[in-house]
Amino acid sequence: MNIGQAARNSGVSAKMIRYYERIGLIPEARRTANGYRVYADADIHTLKFIRRARDLGFSIEQIDQLVQLWQNQQRASAEVKQIALQHVSALDHKIEQLRTIRETLSHLAQHCQGNARPDCPILEDLARGG
Amino acid sequence: MNIGQAARNSGVSAKMIRYYERIGLIPEARRTANGYRVYADADIHTLKFIRRARDLGFSIEQIDQLVQLWQNQQRASAEVKQIALQHVSALDHKIEQLRTIRETLSHLAQHCQGNARPDCPILEDLARGG
DNA sequence: GCTATTCCTTACTACGATAGTAATGTCAAG
DNA sequence: CTTGACATTACTATCGTAGTAAGGAATAGC
Incomplete structure (x- = not known):
């Protein structure tokens, strides 16, 4: 092939x-x-x-480990589980970060009139530095 | 300075x-x-x-727009709001993707014994292709 | 004046994962 | 024999950030 x-x-x-x-x-x-x-x-x-x-x-590095474990008949499932749970934890962290950002932005947008006038809490927040 | x-x-x-x-x-x-x-x-x-x-x-591109709007006294807040809401929407999408992945992985990990035996649903799932 | 330290400059490299390009070689069908 | 599909390698780009090297310039202490 x-x-x-x-x-x-x-x-x-x-x-x-x-x-x-x-x-x-x-x-x-x-x-x-x-x-x-x-x-x-x-x-x-x-x-x-x-x-x-x-x-x-x-990540490639994690996959490298997983492939080796996968192809190793003697592997312990504990190792695999640990890698998976590590990844879940990392995902939780990332999701939480994004959620915080999302909430901040959404909150700011809600208070922005969104009309033709220049008053805008979003820009004010960015300028003030949160 | x-x-x-x-x-x-x-x-x-x-x-x-x-x-x-x-x-x-x-x-x-x-x-x-x-x-x-x-x-x-x-x-x-x-x-x-x-x-x-x-x-x-x-993103840098978005920031470019925001800086210009910020420095433009005549700007309309609607434009800023649109950029912010676009970003919120993109964040929602990304968060949802991560959440799906997280759930899948967490589910798999829960069914993995995590002991010294090689049986491991995580690897089986990866090999089967979900 | 000499030296050490710190700061500045540019230019190049790396990251992670993927995609694109270009130049060239090879196989199979018409 | 040509065409087209496919293969090869090597280089470049992406995005935002950090690192390095090599050198010029300011400043402080001796």
Whole structure:
């Protein structure tokens, strides 16, 4: 299977497959005589795994750990759970930050007339520095 | 006032002040004979404004608009409100995405024993592709 | 006057993840 | 034999911030 097919089958672009190979997230692919990379079903499986993990917002570094745990039959689920919970915690933190910002802005916007006059609490807040 | 003092007074690093100047967010600073940038209190005011807007997650492009509106006495508050509400909407979208991911992950983690055995719904989900 | 320290300057590099480009090579079908 | 689809590498861009290096300039102490 060439890289293009692998890309279509896995949902990871050819570009990103090469990138993942370069940074060592996936091993170097076997090559045909003309230098084309060759992929087997097992590789597609791994790529799908990576793709899914990316969709869930895991960083490349975390995915690296998860892939290794995934391919290690002796792994302990505790390690995986820890990575997942770490990520959940990070997400909670980020969501809370965004929510705070959102509330501040929404509050300011509510008090802005939004008409043709220049009075605007949003700009006043930005200028005052909250 | 030199750039270092301006940085300390405004909370924007000297690095970023130069960067903002280079991309045109702020005008080119007046220079002393030896080439040092010179800042006045009004510039600090603007930098603080920018800093606050960055803290609220506005993009440079949005801040560019806000600064102009801020410095324009004839501006209409409606324009400002629109930018703010756009940003609120974008935040809502982003927060919702993160929340979905967070729920999925949390759910998976809850069903993971987290012990020394290899059974792990998190990895199974990643491999299946959700 | 010499030196040390601190500040300023520019220019370049890095980050993380992805996408785009260009130049070139190769395979398969018509 | 040409065309088109696909592959290769290498370079560039994104966004906002931080880091570095190499050098000029101000200031303070000796």
